[in-house]
Amino acid sequence: MTTADIMLAQPGSPASFRDREYEARTVLLALLAAVLLHLLVAFFLAGFGRFFSPSLPTEDKPVELTFVDLAPAAKNSAFIETDEARKSLEPPKEKTFESNAHSIGASELDATGNLPLPSQAGRDRPLMDFDTQPYSLETRGAVAQQNPATQRNAAPAGQQAPLTAAEQFALLTQKPSAAVQSSDAASQAPSAYRRLKERTHISGNITNRGISAVNALGTPLGRYQKIVADAIGSRWYVYVEQKRDLINIGTLRLRFYIDRSGNVKDLKITENSSNEAFANVCVQSVLDAHLPPIPADVADTLPPEGLEVDGLGFIIFPN
Numbered sequence: 001m002t003t004a005d006i007m008l009a010q011p012g013s014p015a016s017f018r019d020r021e022y023e024a025r026t027v028l029l030a031l032l033a034a035v036l037l038h039l040l041v042a043f044f045l046a047g048f049g050r051f052f053s054p055s056l057p058t059e060d061k062p063v064e065l066t067f068v069d070l071a072p073a074a075k076n077s078a079f080i081e082t083d084e085a086r087k088s089l090e091p092p093k094e095k096t097f098e099s100n101a102h103s104i105g106a107s108e109l110d111a112t113g114n115l116p117l118p119s120q121a122g123r124d125r126p127l128m129d130f131d132t133q134p135y136s137l138e139t140r141g142a143v144a145q146q147n148p149a150t151q152r153n154a155a156p157a158g159q160q161a162p163l164t165a166a167e168q169f170a171l172l173t174q175k176p177s178a179a180v181q182s183s184d185a186a187s188q189a190p191s192a193y194r195r196l197k198e199r200t201h202i203s204g205n206i207t208n209r210g211i212s213a214v215n216a217l218g219t220p221l222g223r224y225q226k227i228v229a230d231a232i233g234s235r236w237y238v239y240v241e242q243k244r245d246l247i248n249i250g251t252l253r254l255r256f257y258i259d260r261s262g263n264v265k266d267l268k269i270t271e272n273s274s275n276e277a278f279a280n281v282c283v284q285s286v287l288d289a290h291l292p293p294i295p296a297d298v299a300d301t302l303p304p305e306g307l308e309v310d311g312l313g314f315i316i317f318p319n
Contacts, residue, residue: 087103
């Protein structure tokens with residue numbers, strides 16, 4: 001071994017330091033490479049291992065069935081009034097309408113349409129009347145005489161005489177009087193009131209031959225709805241006569257609730273093609289109607305706010 005060789009191998013020399021530094025870098029790089037390799041292997045196993053490992057058998061579970069009721073919620077049928085000539089002791093096999101009494105569908109003509117109604121000739125009106133008759137007022141509290149000329153043009157679906165904004169607001173917000181709230185026997189006695197009717201043109205699908213009628217089931221709710229319609233209509237004709245010169249031709253519809261005590265709540269005008277005078281007449285007719293309390297068997301089937309009357313119509317026809 002030469003002196004040069006010994007000198008190259010002596011610790012503390014520049015060459016020795018360079019060798020150690022090189023070795024240290026080599027070891028560090030090797031460690032980093034090993035760590036990086038382990039990380040790559042771990043990532044590969046985590047991401048792709050499930051494709052190569054056999055799937056575990058799943059535990060057999062009993063089949064569970066869930067039944068969902070997709071039928072629409074039950075809703076009351078549309079109301080139609082049944083007069084004495086069409087009452088039936090037996091209920092119809094098919095309940096199409098709800099009414100104050102039973103009636104069985106029949107038609108004087110062959111079926112000409114798809115509606116569950118009788119086919120008949122008549123006037124083109126937005127109503128559904130099977131007969132023609134003038135209106136008559138109840139004798140109790142009647143203040144207007146029947147006028148054949150006006151009877152031809154008026155049918156419940158209307159408005160009221162023009163009042164100031166303050167007076168109209170008072171009508172919409174006033175509380176019913178004690179007379180309205182009372183349910184004495186007189187307010188529930190049979191009335192001589194009859195609304196105006198004009199036989200209307202109808203194209204229906206009823207094939208049973210007979211006097212025009214529909215399949216309607218008489219129910220406690222239907223009987224109460226008849227009381228409401230008569231109570232409002234009997235006042236409407238009186239008020240229309242009083243304001244005849246102020247009312248325009250047109251249609252008005254109202255929405256309101258009747259609570260268990262028979263009080264009218266949340267009355268709103270939803271449509272009015274006439275004038276303010278007509279609107280006031282209709283509003284006053286509803287607020288002044290003597291409505292008895294809703295029978296308990298009916299009230300128990302209604303929501304907390306009571307009976308909803310939606311789309312009650314009042315109409316003044318042209319000649």
